[in-house]
Amino acid sequence: MKSLSFHTLPAASQGKLTEDATTNKNVQNFVTCVYQAKVSGLCRNVTVTWLKNLMSHTLNVFVENPCGEDHYTFKIDLKTWQFWGKKGLKSFKVDGKLVDVFWDFRTAKLSSSPEPCSDYYVAIVSDEEVVLLLGDQKNEAFKRTKSRPSLVDSVLLHKKESVFGKKYFCSRTRLGHGRREHDILIETSLSGPSDPEMWISVDGVLLIRVGNLHWRFRGNESVSVENQPVQIFWDVHDWLYSDPNSGQGIFVFKHGESEDNGGGEGRSLCDEDCGDNKEFCHLLYAWKVE
Template identity: 60%
Template sequence: MSFQHPLRNSSVGVSLSSAPPEKIADDPWANKTPQSTVTCSYHAYVAGYWRAVTVFWCKNLMNHTLNLIINNLEGEACYNCKIDLKPWLFWSKKGGKSFELEGCQVDINWDFRSAKFSGSPEPASDYYVAIVSDEEVVLLLGDYKKKAYKRTKARPALVEAILYLKKENVFHRKTFSTRAKFDERKNEHDIIVESSTGGPRDPEMWISIDGIVVIHVMNLQWKFRGNQTVMLSRQPVQVFWDVHDWLFSTPGTGHGLFIFKPGFSRTRR
C-alpha cells in the first residue's frame, strides 16, 4: 500500500496537481525488495536558508535504516546522513555526525537506545533525532525533546521546521493503521484502512479516522478508484483511493494508493 498525507502549511494546502517549491527526494535505493518505508518532507532553516529536508525510514528483512537528506538551494540533494537502526554488534544506537554545508557547520545527533516501534519503520516513541545549525535545533524528531536539547546544548529554533508531505509504503494484508496531521495547529488523527477482498462475498473497504468509519466502499470491484470529502472537527479532508491492483493483480503483489488532503476540491462550487 502507498499512503500519502499532504499537510497544510498555515492556510495553504499542497495541491495534487502542483509540486512543492523544492523537489521531493526520491526514496533512496528503491528496489523490488519487499520493504516498508515512511518519507517525511520538511522545510527547515539550515545553514542560513530555508531548504528541503527529507526524512526516509526504511525496513525490510535484512535492514532498518534512516536517511536524512538535505537539499541545496537548487533543490538537489547535497548531503545524506544514513543511520542504521539495526546495527551490527559493537555499533551504538546513539551517535552523531557533523558536516559543512556552504561554509556552515551542521550537526546531527540521535538516540534510539530506548526507541519503541509498532509495525512502522518510524519509531512510535522514546527517541530523538536533532539537526543543529547556527546553535539552533532546526529539525527535531521524536518525543525525547529534553534529552535532545541537553545533548546538543542548542536552543530551539525561532521558527520550527514545517512538515508538508508524509508518504508511507507498507506491506499489510487486510489492515493498515497510521497517524497524520491535517492542520499543524491540531493533534494527529488515527487512520485505519481495512479491506475484505477474498472469500465468496463482494469485496469491501472501510476507512476509519479516530475510531469512526468515515468511508465504506461496497462492491469494491467496481469502485476501486474514487474520492470523497469527509469532515473532521468542521475541517474538510479529501480522501482519494486507488486499489485496482489489490483486485486485479497476482495476490500479494498489488499496491493501493491513498491520499488524504485538507480542504475542499477545487471543483466544488
C-alpha cells in the same frame, strides 16, 4: 457517524506480514517525510526516510540546496549490534556552515514499521538552533545539544509510506489543525458472497464506506476532521486484479477541498516537489499480502 473499533495485529504477526511482503523485490518498507526547515540561513526541504528490510534498518536524511546542484546526505544505522552505536553525532557543512545531527535510539521502541514508535530523538542543529527535531524525547535532545529551539518552526510538507496487511491497514498522520497525529484504519472485505467493500476510519470513527469495489476501485470523498475539510483519494485496482502479494492500494489524505471530483491515482496528487504554498498530504501505499 458509526464508530469502528481498531483491530491491532500482534507484533509477531505484523513482522511476519512485513517479511512475506518484502520477499517481493519491488516492495520496500519505508516511511518518508519531507520537512521545510531553516538550515544554514535558508529554508530548505529536508527529506527524512526510514528504511527497513530483513538485512538493514536505516535512517537517511537528504538536505536540499535550493541555490545550486550540491545536496547533502547522511545515513544512520539503527540495526547496529553495538549498543554505543545507537547514540551518536555526525557533522557536515551546508554552504560552508557546520550542521550537527544528534541521535539516541538506545531505548527506542520498535514495531514492524521502520519508524520507531517512541523513546528516541533525532535533532538537527544549525546556527546553535535545533531546526528539526524527530521523536518524543525533546527534553533530552535540547539538554544534549545545548541549543535553543529554532525561531522558525519546521513544517511537515509531505508524508509517504508503505504498510502491509491482509484485511487491515493502519497508519498515523496529521489532519486538520495543529501537529496532533490521527489514527487511520483501512478495513477491507474482498472475498465472500457479497460484493467487495472497504471502510476508512479516523480515530475510530467511520468516515467512508465504499461498496462494490469492482466498480468503485478509484474515487475520492471529502470528509471533516477537526472541523476542517480533508480529501481522501483511493485507487485499489491492484487489490482486485493483480496476483497475490503483488497488489498495492494507493491512498492520499490531503487538506482542503477537492478540485477534481472524478477521482484519480494518488501518484499525481501528492507531489513531493511542490512548494510550501501547497497543503500537506499523506501518500499511503497499502500492500495486500495473503
